[in-house]
Amino acid sequence: MATKKIDYSFLLFLGALLFMTEGFCQTQAENYTKKFLNGRERTGEFEVRSNIENRPNIFMITVDMISPDVYSPSRELKKHINTPNLDKLAQAGTTFNKAFCTAPVCGPSRATILTGRHQPYLTNGERAPMGMIRNLKEGDIIFPQYLKKSGYNIKHVGKWHVGAEKFIQTFGENQHGWDRWAPPLLDDELYIAYLDKLNVKPQKYSKEIYGKQHDRHTKGNSLGGWIVQEDNKPFPLQAHYSVFLAELAKQKLDAAKRNHPNKPVFLQLEFFDPHQPYSIPAGFEDRYEALKKVVKLPVSYQKLIETDFAKIEGEDNIYEVYRQYWGLYNEEMLKDYIIGHLLQMEVVDKALGVFFNYLEEQNLWDDAVIMLSADHGDMNGRMGMADKGVYFQPDIFRVPLYIKEPGDNSKKTPGVHDPVSSLDIGPTLLGYAGIKTPKFMEGESLSSVINGGERSKLHHVFQTGWHVGVNYGFGYQFQINGTHWFYGYNISTGTQELYDIDADDQINHFHDKDKDELVKLIVNKVAEVMQADNRWLGYWATFRLHNAAYLPKTNDDMQMFKPKDKH
Numbered sequence: 001m002a003t004k005k006i007d008y009s010f011l012l013f014l015g016a017l018l019f020m021t022e023g024f025c026q027t028q029a030e031n032y033t034k035k036f037l038n039g040r041e042r043t044g045e046f047e048v049r050s051n052i053e054n055r056p057n058i059f060m061i062t063v064d065m066i067s068p069d070v071y072s073p074s075r076e077l078k079k080h081i082n083t084p085n086l087d088k089l090a091q092a093g094t095t096f097n098k099a100f101c102t103a104p105v106c107g108p109s110r111a112t113i114l115t116g117r118h119q120p121y122l123t124n125g126e127r128a129p130m131g132m133i134r135n136l137k138e139g140d141i142i143f144p145q146y147l148k149k150s151g152y153n154i155k156h157v158g159k160w161h162v163g164a165e166k167f168i169q170t171f172g173e174n175q176h177g178w179d180r181w182a183p184p185l186l187d188d189e190l191y192i193a194y195l196d197k198l199n200v201k202p203q204k205y206s207k208e209i210y211g212k213q214h215d216r217h218t219k220g221n222s223l224g225g226w227i228v229q230e231d232n233k234p235f236p237l238q239a240h241y242s243v244f245l246a247e248l249a250k251q252k253l254d255a256a257k258r259n260h261p262n263k264p265v266f267l268q269l270e271f272f273d274p275h276q277p278y279s280i281p282a283g284f285e286d287r288y289e290a291l292k293k294v295v296k297l298p299v300s301y302q303k304l305i306e307t308d309f310a311k312i313e314g315e316d317n318i319y320e321v322y323r324q325y326w327g328l329y330n331e332e333m334l335k336d337y338i339i340g341h342l343l344q345m346e347v348v349d350k351a352l353g354v355f356f357n358y359l360e361e362q363n364l365w366d367d368a369v370i371m372l373s374a375d376h377g378d379m380n381g382r383m384g385m386a387d388k389g390v391y392f393q394p395d396i397f398r399v400p401l402y403i404k405e406p407g408d409n410s411k412k413t414p415g416v417h418d419p420v421s422s423l424d425i426g427p428t429l430l431g432y433a434g435i436k437t438p439k440f441m442e443g444e445s446l447s448s449v450i451n452g453g454e455r456s457k458l459h460h461v462f463q464t465g466w467h468v469g470v471n472y473g474f475g476y477q478f479q480i481n482g483t484h485w486f487y488g489y490n491i492s493t494g495t496q497e498l499y500d501i502d503a504d505d506q507i508n509h510f511h512d513k514d515k516d517e518l519v520k521l522i523v524n525k526v527a528e529v530m531q532a533d534n535r536w537l538g539y540w541a542t543f544r545l546h547n548a549a550y551l552p553k554t555n556d557d558m559q560m561f562k563p564k565d566k567h
Helices: 009-021 024-029 084-092 106-115 143-149 164-171 189-198 241-259 285-292 299-306 317-326 331-361 422-432 513-532 534-546
Strands: 032-038 043-049 058-063 094-096 153-159 176-178 203-212 219-229 265-270 278-280 369-374 401-404 462-466 470-480 483-490 496-500
Touching: 032 143, 043 143, 058 331, 058 422, 084 331, 084 369, 084 401, 106 143, 106 422, 143 153, 143 164, 143 265, 143 422, 153 164, 153 241, 189 241, 203 331, 219 317, 219 331, 241 265, 241 331, 278 331, 285 331, 369 422, 462 483, 470 513, 470 534, 483 513, 483 534, 496 513, 513 534
Parallel strands: 058 265, 058 369, 153 176, 153 265, 219 278
Antiparallel strands: 032 043, 094 401, 203 219, 369 401, 462 470, 470 483, 483 496
16 A cells, blocks of 8 residues: 655745744844954954945044033033034934933043943043052953954044053054043144144144132143144144044045955044143134123032132032132133133034045945044033032033934934933944944943834943042932932042932032932932942942931841952
């Protein structure tokens, strides 16, 4: 008797159909290739999308120490500043209106941007006393390494400030970067040659802003000001260091495309401005007069005048240190500082125009990823302070964040008001390069947010450490009943700060009588964060002593006889 043959073709068709429908996403998600930063030793594993043709050029631009007055749509001064190129970037992409850095000091914040992790140290190298970490180490991984290893031609221009060793290891020795807080105006051979080509002599100040020492009479720290050439001729905008950096970035791109025409480029262009000391060239005289008519002293500064700059009740001692350090006792001088900050950003905007025009001329604008952010903020006169410092005023933790994706951006989200972090910059740029976010990074790609999605809940700790003075502290941000609160705990003194992030001039609400229930809620939430992560556990012992009235009593091992993590 013959055996009947069974036709399996229909079952095979069903199986294939199931695979294509239910299994399609999984197949797509797993379409990655493993690579290593060190192929010989098989270390630094990461994953790159298998099909990585036509990857976009990526241009990461940073400015240094910028006040929300310059870019935040809620600030009055934003209406009066001329930044057409920054506005152009905003129109072409997405603006994140509540972006935060993790630390209000240059080096640590830059370390966060590059590693995608909370900063591994708490001070700039120039001010670090013996025994403190002050730079990234050779073994630290920064996101440009993944771009380089996956085929990008990586370039850098401008400020670095996380350690020369890591910079050279990643970008190579033939780059232009400086590992210091201020630009090397007098010893940058490329800049000197640039000035010579323009037949321009080095700068000097024609009008310089100075603070006063504690006696309120003796000349104190310089905040920069308006510049001319050494021979007193006008100093042209074209010769400004920020414009020089933009021109140098153009040269880097030209060389990259000439030497490796088929490689995508990652270029990191880092301006020092609008950080003080200001250096405002010729051509901004009319702008100075226009801004002088609209710039007003911050409300918090006016209150200090009324009290003769006495310490504010409930204020941490560190504020008094910084007010004495900057010595902004003269009202007209402070107005010049505020105007100087706005004008210095207008100078940066001119430099951005040089770079953006080049991208358009070379047909590189449309299909590029362009990201602009900053390392930290600036007080811009509030609380009688300039610059930044180791305290918890939200303005020095806020940063601009603009992202333009490749191609048509007409349907992208124009403005995002939920909080995001500098932690997200690395993962976002890696995502455009087809690289999965490495597991050790704490941020996440913002591409989904740009396209209408939501970011996961932001677990973002703020830390202060060492700068002009020492003040270790822990901060956190919360959104409660529609209000975005920014909290800071100063560990040495126990002073606690609580601010409404949307306020223009910040007032500490921690001791408000009508905020007691809110304060109790926030203190307990902060206690959870500190205890949940060993990195923040060092704040816990004193935090619970300073907040004993708000926290439940426990018999926890405060002395840490049994360390949770010995490593």
